Amino acid sequence: MKYLCLVYLEKDKLHAVPDSDCKACGDGFRESGVLMAAEALHPVETAATVRVRNGKVSVTDGPFAETKEQLAGFYLIDARDLNEAISAAAKIPPAREGSVEVRPVRELNA
Amino acid sequence: MTTIDPVNEAITEAYVTHSRRVLATLIRLLGDFDVAEEALHDAFRAALEQWPRDGIPANPRAWLVSAGRFKAIDGLRRRSRFDQLDDFAERTEIGVIDAAAWADEESVEDDRLRLIFTCCHPALAPDAQVALTLREVCGLTTEQIAQAFLTPAPTLAQRIVRAKAKIRDARIPYQVPTPAELPNRLDAVLRVIYLVFNEGYAASTGSMLTRHDLSAEAIRLGRLLSELLPEPEVLGLLALMLLHESRRTARTSPGGELIRLDDQNRSLWDRQLIAEGTRLVERSLLSRRFGSYTIQAAISAVHAEAATPADTDWREIVGLYDALLRTDPSPIVELNRSVAIAMRDGPAAGLALIDAILARGDLVDYRLAHAARADLCRRLGHVADARAAYERAIALTQQDTERRFLERQLADLQQPASAAGAGKSRRTPSRQGEV
Numbered sequence: 243m244k245y246l247c248l249v250y251l252e253k254d255k256l257h258a259v260p261d262s263d264c265k266a267c268g269d270g271f272r273e274s275g276v277l278m279a280a281e282a283l284h285p286v287e288t289a290a291t292v293r294v295r296n297g298k299v300s301v302t303d304g305p306f307a308e309t310k311e312q313l314a315g316f317y318l319i320d321a322r323d324l325n326e327a328i329s330a331a332a333k334i335p336p337a338r339e340g341s342v343e344v345r346p347v348r349e350l351n352a
Numbered sequence: 353m354t355t356i357d358p359v360n361e362a363i364t365e366a367y368v369t370h371s372r373r374v375l376a377t378l379i380r381l382l383g384d385f386d387v388a389e390e391a392l393h394d395a396f397r398a399a400l401e402q403w404p405r406d407g408i409p410a411n412p413r414a415w416l417v418s419a420g421r422f423k424a425i426d427g428l429r430r431r432s433r434f435d436q437l438d439d440f441a442e443r444t445e446i447g448v449i450d451a452a453a454w455a456d457e458e459s460v461e462d463d464r465l466r467l468i469f470t471c472c473h474p475a476l477a478p479d480a481q482v483a484l485t486l487r488e489v490c491g492l493t494t495e496q497i498a499q500a501f502l503t504p505a506p507t508l509a510q511r512i513v514r515a516k517a518k519i520r521d522a523r524i525p526y527q528v529p530t531p532a533e534l535p536n537r538l539d540a541v542l543r544v545i546y547l548v549f550n551e552g553y554a555a556s557t558g559s560m561l562t563r564h565d566l567s568a569e570a571i572r573l574g575r576l577l578s579e580l581l582p583e584p585e586v587l588g589l590l591a592l593m594l595l596h597e598s599r600r601t602a603r604t605s606p607g608g609e610l611i612r613l614d615d616q617n618r619s620l621w622d623r624q625l626i627a628e629g630t631r632l633v634e635r636s637l638l639s640r641r642f643g644s645y646t647i648q649a650a651i652s653a654v655h656a657e658a659a660t661p662a663d664t665d666w667r668e669i670v671g672l673y674d675a676l677l678r679t680d681p682s683p684i685v686e687l688n689r690s691v692a693i694a695m696r697d698g699p700a701a702g703l704a705l706i707d708a709i710l711a712r713g714d715l716v717d718y719r720l721a722h723a724a725r726a727d728l729c730r731r732l733g734h735v736a737d738a739r740a741a742y743e744r745a746i747a748l749t750q751q752d753t754e755r756r757f758l759e760r761q762l763a764d765l766q767q768p769a770s771a772a773g774a775g776k777s778r779r780t781p782s783r784q785g786e787v
Contacts (some may be wrong), residue, residue, distance in 0.1 A: 243523050323525035324475060325533070346522045 244347035245327040250311040251340035263335040282315035376463035393422035472541040480515040584639040590645030591632035595652035598625035615662040643681035666696040683714035699728040718749035
């Protein structure tokens with residue numbers, strides 16, 4: 243089963259964990275066959291938010307919710323169950339600075 | 353005229369004795385709480401049909417598991433939910449044909465542990481953990497749980513439905529945690545059990561009867577867990593609950609007023625529960641791997657063995673609070689320790705410690721800190737300080753019985769040295785946490 247591990251960090255902690263640590267974590271996941279995809283993200287200031295209403299595209303800057311922590315990256319993993327996903331998430335280095343939300347991936351009914 | 357039907361009686365007995373065990377095993381075999389519950393009902397329906405005709409089976413539990421499992425697979429086939437069946441087969445043990453593989457004593461006992469740990473999984477909301485544990489492990493009905501927690505039944509039912517959906521969708525596994533995970537996961541289970549107990553013991557609201565049932569249910573859970581997993585803290589929590597429970601009839605007056613530990617009629621304490629609790633504390637302490645539940649139980653046991661309040665071994669209690677402060681440091685533990693120090697070294701020593709906690713900014717809005725402070729001021733003859741502290745404590749109190757208790761204290765303070773108070777002259781500080 244697939245789980246998306248969403249890494250959240252406060253703005254001033256976005257670079258608290260060295261990139262090399264995150265890369266090592268991803269490499270470890272890849273070697274053990276857990277990893278499906280992983281990326282780090284630029285800060286929210288670089289984001290554009292897109293909506294389509296009545297067929298019209300509207301674009302605004304940034305994220306629309308003011309939250310302390312922002313999405314800093316993600317790991318898409320393949321795990322047997324939630325416990326295995328949780329133990330993988332606990333190994334993601336930014337878990338020490340911010341938080342990692344573990345979300346089960348839903349198969350589309352189509 | 354009705355005659356007693358021995359077969360019906362056997363089925364009723366099988367329900368009481370085995371239904372939770374059978375359910376726990378069916379959840380493992382079928383991989384789904386709802387499917388397993390339906391299978392459990394089908395199994396008992398089959399027993400009602402077949403046992404009168406074929407006789408009571410030699411091993412009713414194995415028979416029920418087998419019948420439930422068969423009915424569930426059959427039901428899925430008939431509804432041609434083959435895809436779902438494949439899905440089950442992939443992640444469960446539905447394909448296991450060998451009865452010995454799932455009906456032996458050890459794996460069945462493991463199933464009960466699996467059920468407890470799954471219901472108390474930290475990914476579930478705390479109130480969902482409580483509801484699910486009472487529903488699935490204890491077998492309480494949704495209505496009973498709703499009544500006990502003064503929650504509307506539909507709200508509670510939805511809480512349970514959502515929890516089961518999360519177990520299924522997020523794939524929370526049906527397993528006993530690995531040794532590495534066990535300490536954390538066990539903490540969550542113990543927290544749920546203690547919460548259920550306190551909900552019944554505090555009796556802050558609601559009818560006393562249903563609340564008492566919650567304490568009894570928590571003790572039953574504690575006993576079950578101590579049989580399945582006799583870890584020191586499991587024994588410690590069971591001991592703590594038994595020692596609290598031993599004072600139940602002594603801690604409230606017939607009118608429902610709270611009676612402090614020191615004012616309780618100790619002949620009303622349940623000696624059998626005290627003996628059992630004390631034995632469990634000793635067992636846990638010997639392990640040297642005990643934690644805060646065991647230490648709290650040990651403190652309770654020291655109180656229990658004192659024939660009168662004056663016989664209380666305060667030196668020992670202070671020592672135990674020191675240990676508790678190392679294991680589980682918190683301002684509340686510090687407050688309780690201050691009160692114990694006051695008993696050992698005099699009110700001034702205790703008051704200085706409490707004032708230091710408050711000066712630090714901790715517990716300034718905690719009613720029991722002010723109640724304890726008021727009591728020590730009173731004993732020191734600082735009447736004005738005592739009055740102010742009682743008033744502060746009363747303003748912070750939400751519970752009716754507690755407020756009335758504090759108001760009585762305040763009233764006593766304002767009529768000092770009355771003849772009626774003579775019998776109660778040797779007042780000791782309020783230790784609400786240990787009432």
